[in-house]
Amino acid sequence: MMMLANLVHVATTIHIYDDNTALRNGLEELLSLSDEFVVTGSYENCRQAEEEVKKNGPDLILMDIDMPGMTGIEAVSKIRAFNKKVYIIMLTVFDDNTHILDAICAGASGYLLKKNISEKLIPAIKDVLAEGASLSPSVARMVMSSMQRSSQGVGYNFTKREKEILALLCKGNSYKMIAASLGLSFETIRSYIKKIYEKLQVHSATEAVSKAINERLI
């Protein structure tokens, strides 16, 4: 127990939520290859996620978006309701899944396409742990159209530069290509992306509050 506690102390504790048992097991194995990560919980659904997270207090959660019963997005909002700290990476098969944006808005820290999982899981986790955020062109596109839609209402308050970056992302440019074309550093682009994430989440929080007021939930 002590040893575990020590391990926990140094390694990043991770919860995995995925209904595909083989994949879940694979991920556990993959993460166990590294000493930096300890899978402290692996679940095939997220119905009990709230309690499980409260109980174990993981550093990071790998959350499949499309799960039977309760979707990963719902789970994210519930977790975010009491825990702002834990990193949550959404797992999805499709990068054009609109749920990715919903999940980001709900508080996800990043996302990972399953097709790239074997190569990109560890870099992605590390990236997230380093306060980075990934934003693929398709998701960027969703952000853009979401931004346009809400143009008449409350905006995301993106800056001109943020919008610029988003537009470039939409066209399929990598962070590196954007950095090159804008004459900025890669890290700057990363921090812009992070900012975009935050704005999305803040906006969705205010949206959720106003919605709650409207529906007299508060």
Add this chain to the structure above:
Amino acid sequence: MNHCLCSCLCALILFCISDAGLYAQPAPHFPDYHVQIFDESAGIRSHNLRRVVKDQRGFLWLQYPDRILRFDGKHVREFLLPPGQRSILCDDDNRIWSSGITGVFRFENDRKGFIPILPDTGRQLSIGVMLQVTGKKYWLETGKGFYEWNNDTGKFHLLTDSSLKVSSPIITGLSKYSNNFLFFAANDSLYRYDLARLKRNALPLKNCNSLNPLSGDKVLITTWELRSFFYDFSSDAITAVDLRETINRGVNNFFVVNDVLSLPDRKYLVTSSLGLIEFNDSSQTFRKLTLYHNGTPIREDRNFYGLYADNLQNAWISSFQGLIKLPKKERQFGWERNHEADPGRSWNNYVRNFASDEKGNLWLATENGIAYWDINNGSAIYPLFAKETATDKMNHPSIRGLAYDGQHLIIGQTDKGIWLYHPIKKKYSRPEYGPGERGDSIRKKIENEFINQIYTLQSGNHVVAARDVYVIDKQTLQVNEIHIPGKKGNAIFSYQDKRKRIWIATNYALYCMDSTLKFRFKVEAPSNENAIRTMCEWGDELLIGGSSLYRLDFQARNPTLQKLHPFFDDKNIVILYTDLLKRVWLGTENGFYCYDPGTHQIRSFDQQDNVQSNSFYPNSIYRHPNGLLFVGGYRGINYFYPEKQSLTGDHLQVWLTNVTVNEDDSSFISFSKNYRLRYFQNSIQFDFTSPGYSQINKIRYRYRLEPVDSAWIDNGNNNTVRFTSLSPGRYTFRVEASLNGTYWQESSERFSFTIDPPFWRTWWFGTLLLLVSAYGIYRWIGYWRNKIRAQQILNYFATSLYGQNTVDDIFWDIAKNCVRQLNFEDCVVYQYDRRRKMLVQKAAYGPKNPDKHEIINSIEIPLGKGVVGTVAQTGIAEIVGNTSKDSRYIVDDIRRHSEITVPITVDGEVFGVIDSEHRLKNFYRKYHLVILRDIASIAADKISKYIMQEKLRSKISRDLHDEIGSALTSINVLSKVAINKGSHDNELLTYLSRIKESSSRTMESMSDIVWAINPKNDILEKMMSRMREFAADICEAKGIDLKFLVPSELEMISLDLAKRKSLFLVFKEAVNNAVKYSECSLLIVEFGKQGDNLTLSIRDNGSGFQTGRVTHGNGLQNMHERAAECDGRLIIESGPGLGTLVRMEIPITRFGAFKYDDVG
């Protein structure tokens, strides 16, 4: 009878015949009046009948205290009124008024009856009589004074003349008007009000019971003491009437006058408590009158009330016996019949002959002896009876022959011969029969014969008509037989004409003898019995009566009988008499007639005219020198002045009384000009009547409904005629009445009416129907033509849409076809962006986009704005006929004046809107709307199907991907884990790496396929984004410099699924090859447009390869095949050390893109 009465009687009689002026001798005394009575048998209620009045049409209105009856001689109509009715009046406008305690009533019509007319005061008035005063004024007497009728206001107004004012109430019901004076009782006075001078004077009077002016000065008053007085305003004298000496015979002096009627010569008819009395103002005498009905005196005459004289000078008495008509005296038929109870004085009513004595009194030959009628001294008739067994006096009761020679009455018995009777000596004797055996044989013979007649010749000799014919010499009274040649038959009568020829009739022939009784010639009788029964002269003609009426025609060598009038066939004429007006009177066995051979007019007289019966005795006739004609029949004697009788009877009037439509009381018609009836009001009943009171049963009617009846239709005595099912048209109903069938009187009013045809039979309706049918057919043809055309158009649209597989294609197709097929000027199709609540222009045809598949200025319209926005919001198609009147209209490039907008509703939600505008107002018609709706519906079906398909496809692929993707990821992950677990078996590691790579590739490919088939990724922009992402990803990993060149104009072109897929896969294969095998440091990806083709070139600066050699599996072959699949072309240019260029050209599907963000 006392002397006074006699003299007064004589005077009356004198008056009665004075205007006859034909005969010098005074008329015999005969009953005062022969009356007609209308009582219950005529439908009249007799009880309480008080007053009667005749209107201008001839109807009688009978007043009772609580009702009024209208009577036309045959029919009665009753109208109920409140009790207390006191007076009745027919005004000059022929309106009937009734007044009584409770008010005044005026007759309105048969249906409404009498309606109340009140004075102009609200006060409760005690109302008395209404009367007509001079100047056609109508006054109403009330307890408070007099009111006058004002025809203009339709009200009674109080008269304010001070001379009419009294301090105590006027006694109502008493006021009477006479000779310009109004008399009324009030203030214990009798007032006489002078209407000319507006002054009044008074005589004291208390307790007035009745008031009856005789003249302007003299009033007969009865008080409640039941005494009567004469009030004379000329001398201010009041004289009591005392009838104890004359009529009342000392019983008491009560005398209540009910009513007074003025007769000529200052005589008055008075109904009173003592019965009917005549007062002679000249002689100051009262005389009780006796009325005879059916030859019998009316004994009860104390409840006679109102008296009324009509325009025909008939007097009418309202009595409890009924309504009594007193005909104008000279025109009445007297009827004397025996009504004695005492057998000794009871003369026989079968009167067969008359003989007049020198005093003018009459001897009657009857079936039971003879009788003497002292007509100068009363109506008493004294019979002389035969004694069967006697030999010295009349010894056979049945007498037919009777003559008077100044001394003797010559009595011809029907058996036992002839007697001579001396009335003064009261002695009988027998005539002489000549000496010897011859005389004896004549006596014996005649005493066995049936004597029909004894006729006194102008010479004074008498002809006896028996089985044979005899003559009695006036001097010697000797009987001699006259020889009649030819066949023997009973002699019936003899007659001497003014040319002194003597005519003797037998059963078989009529013999003409000269004045000396020498036979001249004979005329054969018609073959039947009773052929010749009587004859008379008519001018120079001789008329013969018998089985018919004949004229003796002397034209032929032998005179013959010529029938005069077929009417008399079989009437069995037994009496003929020509009066001074050359009218022939005919007594028959079937009635009594007057006939004018000149005009052929015939009038019949019957029981209503007081004719004793329908049967008369042959030649039982006597014209008295006083002018009366006596005729004998089976029930007594009739006597009358023939010249005073009218051949036409009373002036006949016929009136339409009622018109009833459809037996419905509500459609009772009061007369007005040209009534209009509806088509179903086609059953019409006419009631008409001819008011008449003397020949009631002889009135005949005939009618004619023009134009249906071409001739008059005889209706007999029926006074109703009903027409049913009359066709529409204009009609006039005419009716005529006649008493004799010869002279017809038409009703003064004809009834015209029009039955309107039902509207469906009017010309305008027919025309309208024709027009409507024509229009209907026109519309029907038009409808079908439009429908067929619409169907054709729809088919065209449907066929055209069949080839379209995307929403954009569908929209473009609609826009194009709307303009081409529907002749629209333009057509724009919008798609509804649900998220943004915007309508986005997707396809346009017309000025906004003349020919190309390209939107120049893509319009976006917010939901609810403009016509398009409204239609998208409501989902209801609209036509705006005039856009300038519709504030919603949004001017685009220029204002167009009409607009049609139809929503495309897919699965219950508005998906898009088809919109077209036209420069003309009201260009769009309903059928445009209908057809456009159908088109929208077809498009919606197509879109719905398309979306379904897409969704399904997408879902299948994603589900597949999700499952297999996860599985492949697991394999990939696990193989990586296996590699990293640190196996040192290189062979195993190689296999594991292959597994990992293979799973990874498979996942990538699958992901690409799924991405490519997603319609959201339809536009090139997205694909390019993905391509860039892919290329960047892979190049960055290898440190290869990537140049990705896309001209901005290409971002909005579309490629269909197959092309997209091919393009992407070719691109991927080429990039992969370059990155993995060429060892290049630079990769240039470049898109371009060459005509309608899209070009893609991927160029690297790598090692290149020999194009003829296939080194990488079938990668290159695959690329060629994929390019060919989508009609594209692939060119690979490479060579060792030259780098590689892969160039692909594919046709562009369409310009303009469709964002699929909102679908699915």
